[in-house]
Amino acid sequence: MFEAFENFANWLTFDILAISASSSLGKVMQFFIMDIVKIFFMLIIIIYFMGLLRFHISPEKVRDYLQGKSKTFAQFMAIILGAITPFCSCSSIPLFLGFLRAGIPLSIVFTFLIASPMINEIAVIILVGVVGWKATLMFVVSGAIIAFIGGRIMERMGVEKHIFNYDEIKNAKLVATSSMQTDKSWAVMHKYAVVEAKKIFGELWKWVIIGVGVGALFHGYFPQDWAQSLGGDNLLAVPMAVIAGVPLYSDEVGIIPLVEAMLLKGVAVGTTLAFMMSIAAISLPELLILKQVMHWKALALFTTIVAVSIMLVGLLFNLVL
Template sequence: MTSSQRWSQRNPKLFLPLAAALWWGLYQTLIPLSEALVAALPVARDSHLGGALQFFFYDTPKVLLLLTGVVFVMGAVNSSFTPERTRALLAGRREGVANVMAATLGIITPFCSCSAVPLFIGFVQAGVPLGVTFSFLISAPMVNEVALALLLGLFGWKIAALYLGLGLAVAIVAGWVIGRLRMESQLEDWVRDMPRVDAAVADSRMRLGERIDAGFASVREIVGRVWPYILAGIAIGAGIHGYVPEAFMASIMGRDAWWAVPLAVLIGIPMYTNAAGVIPIVQALLGKGAALGTVLAFMMSVIALSAPEMIILRKVLKPRLIATFAGVVATGILLVGYVFNLVL
């Protein structure tokens, strides 16, 4: 336990406002600090390189600060949402209602696509219907608190709310469709044959100091795992921001070309990153004139249909069910892209 954690345990009510004030103070220095760093370099501010460097120097601490703050708060709040408790909330629920509940739980539970196999096995053992399980597995990585907080901080509440509604709709409808197809036979045999277990409800009574510790643990676990993807995403975004002509980006990701949305989905699927890593790329694409629906389709495909997640899920699903899952989700994402390019 670090000295800051020991102090927060002894003074939890004082620690929180001081930490919030420090976070806000650091956040306010980001623009002048990034401009000062570029000015200190032998680079013209209005050059391609100057613009790319300012984007990188500004967005890197901004995204990391947003991510750290959100993960800390949600880690403290989510300390009672263990996998066992989540399974207990979903087990025995009627399909339809359960799909909505599962997708909503995916927003507030701290699980990502890396947790796909153990979560999937746990849900099957607890008797959660297959379609409901998929609603959760789609929503948890795609519509999580990190994605929403970063979208809110970078683009405002309208874009964040739009993404929330779209992501929930895709997760709910895709899970319901998969449930209607009755594809339980497409689970790997060893998964189907596992004995059912009762989903125990974890005790959620924790003191404030313990919840602060849970927040620190989430920051170490999540930020420690995703920061390389954040740097990679911001570096790509900085390159797009500084060097890619607006006319070129608008031509391949604009609203006029019918193939822009499926192309964005196909580009997104092989990428291995998460919401924190892809949002800086999204920011740069929108700044260069890419259409909102196309960019949202790209972002959703990166997070919900990544090739590594498909490989992980192959351990528990047969190829036909993986293909059905990918096809249903991709169809929903394509519809989202086309509809919003049409109406916005």
């Protein structure tokens, strides 16, 4: 199937547009067309089927399910639910407050907060086609470990004293909602999935185009020697990648084309995935949103834990891949 996308891109770029295949512009256009078609095609299919799954999941049900479970089990479930639920940095505050009102321990709240943007199910499926299933599996496992350990550390460091109005929020009455669908017929599920797909696609398409555009420019014009200097032997490459990712904002799906271009240029896998993780988990926009509910000390601790964990994972990737 991917070969068909490549053949279409080659035909449109080199035959119809008559751009030389050996030129930098030709490489840029071929990469851009191929990735736009490929990612949009996969997005439409994946988010539709994920919409069918999300038909049965609501934030309220997530909170209710995690209540009363052991912390270890609840953290693992928080990681799984974070990976399959459509939450991102823009919904961090209501999620954070809702979980606290539900009486869920902070370790579980922060585990979910880290896992949700980092282990994006759509990005993970697309990532398999870019770096292979082994590297993707390592990426998922690493993200889960970061979320698990990060949640535990945040709780043990007593960050509740740095959360604004923590006692008031925790003691607030959790209002029950009726957001779950009662009609489970296929027609209703299909309609829900279509609406969900349109909504998510509407939020992602611009980031995909930006990501593919940047990735295409990187693929066509970024110097090969400079890219290879970011290989696994450069111990500073991973920290630099994490720092570079913090000011940026993009959904993981949007950054995958750049990840693909970086890998094609010879940038080490660990360096590339560390860059992707930092954008997803500790981007500046997300930190600014979280600053609305917690003191800067808690935010600094959260950022440090996640950043250091990502750096260690990136260095490990560079050693074993």
